[in-house]
Amino acid sequence: MKHEHKHLFDNPNNIKRVLHILYGCCALLVVLDFVIHRHISHQWENLWGFYPLYGFVGCVVLVIVATWMRKFLMRAEDYYEKQEPDKANEENKMMTKVGSNHVDD
């Protein structure tokens, strides 16, 4: 693998280029907001930079809330497969009890 052919994003400059193109596009889109006349069907759309802001803030909120959800939703990968240790013990206890109580005689 040492002699592997260099790929597109192995060069950090290419990553930078992609990011710069993205920044450029974003800036251009904000400028276009002033140039292009849009048909407004809702008053919120009239607000300056409504769509860009909504997209950006929406995604940040989404990620922050989702990360916070991990606190109480995340479990080990084999959560549903493995038996909880105390439950397994309990079952063992039950077994010995069932065996030792001669219920039917």
Add this chain to the structure above:
Amino acid sequence: MWMIEIPPFVPFFIGALIIAFTRGSLRGVLMVAVPIISALHLWMVPEGIHLQFTFFDYQLMPYRVDKLSIMFGYVFHIAALIGIIYSLHLRDTMQQVAAMLYAGSALGAVFAGDLLTLFVFWELLAFTSVLLIWARRTQRAYMAGMRYLIIQVLSGVILLAGTLLYAGKHHTLAFGYIGLDGVGSWLIFIAFGIKCAFPFAHNWLTDAYPEATVTGTVFLSVFTTKIAVYALARAYPGTELLVYIGAAMTCFPIFFAVIENDLRRVLAYSLINQVGFMVVGVGIGTALAINGAVSHAFNDVIFKGLLFMSMGAVLHMTGKINGSELGGLYKTMPKTTIFCIVGAASISAFPLFSGFVSKSMVMSAALSEGYDWVWLMLLFASAGVFHHAGIKIPYFAFFAHDSGIRATDPPKNMLLAMAIAACLCIAIGIYPQALYALLPYDTGYTPYDATHVLAQTQLLFFSALAFVWLNLRGMYPPELKSTNLDVDWLYRRLLPGVLQKSFAAIWQFDNAFRQAFMIKLSLCFTYIARKNNRLNGLLSRNYPIGSMAMWVALVLATYLLLSFIK
């Protein structure tokens, strides 16, 4: 015109029978031929009822073609063909036959003109599709398939109960507009809702789909939920409740999708999100909204299929599907990467891709009908879907950190299937009029005006910017090996736990009670026996059994005598 009364499910069922007894390349040719022939057949069929008969007092219509059903009929044929090409490399009779039967059942349900026929195919959908999950042949898949089957059959049983009540009230089985009045129609609504993955009833989907086989998931993602959308569009258009249910469906799954590790499960969550858009469209119920819902279902079948196929290719070639174990695959799987990006752009509704031309209809309809808050939710969901399906899926599978995996592109048939789907995504995006011509209503809608394009592009680019910013700041949640709890925790953990505990308690009580009772009883016996023993007379313990028999005989004889006297 030849034999228009043959419903489209028939070629598929016959095809399934034939391929069960053929092998090798002949089987492959037959499998590809079935959807093509059936589609050509359907192409020539005019609208109308082509098959009906009377069953007791009810009119059954197993084959009815109209604008709404034919749209789904076409897309199911396309999807079946793509799925079959994608699975041509398989040597698994069970899976291939099941896929054929599943596609046939879906077509049967779409062209069902009455509720009884719908019920039959509704259940067939459940039984044929579960085989695609079990075909994975792991314990996990078996269990997930079991849970899936139970919920699907439950939906069918509720549908049957609703149908019977509805027929009792309205004296018809016709599958047309039903609307929410009376218990029967509510039950039918719930049955559709379960298959449609309404919130709290959605978990069968995210539980089972990622556990199915590589090719099975592609079929699964196409049929079941779209049948439910179709059924809702036919029976409950304009039901306001659906607007809110749909809006909830678009929003809540994206949170789960962001933190999910299994990339096919991420897609399963985003499937619910996309179905949410369709449900909102059905709920609004105007011509534009219904058109939006139906065309979005059409496009979703193709781009979601494409995404599942690309992730299936990754799973097929690497044996891994968790985001935490993948990355850097673009180096050796460039074609799959490109197809995945096309699918991602389509689901994110980038202009010139298929999602854009259909999703915008639902959004416009929501806005023009005054559902402001719903519109805001849909807008949030659009940004969110780009975030998790549009960026996260390609990024963590093909880019991100280099996982060191050097898998090559998948077999040619898989690439061909993905190429067809990708071409369709772009073609519909560039030339939506072809799709619009098939729609139930003529609304004269044009997606490509400056307002729509600019707004959507701004939304998407700034979502991408948010992703970049969060990643650079190190705030983006890393992919972790984990299971995330969802509603299924209720029936996979809570309910069994509660039942186990309560049964244990009941057993313990039962044990203690029996023991105490036995002790009391034996005490009684010894007490009586001791008294009698001392007397050493009648009823004592060491009295022979023969005397007991004699006494019984004596009592009976006396009884007989008395009855004579009387």
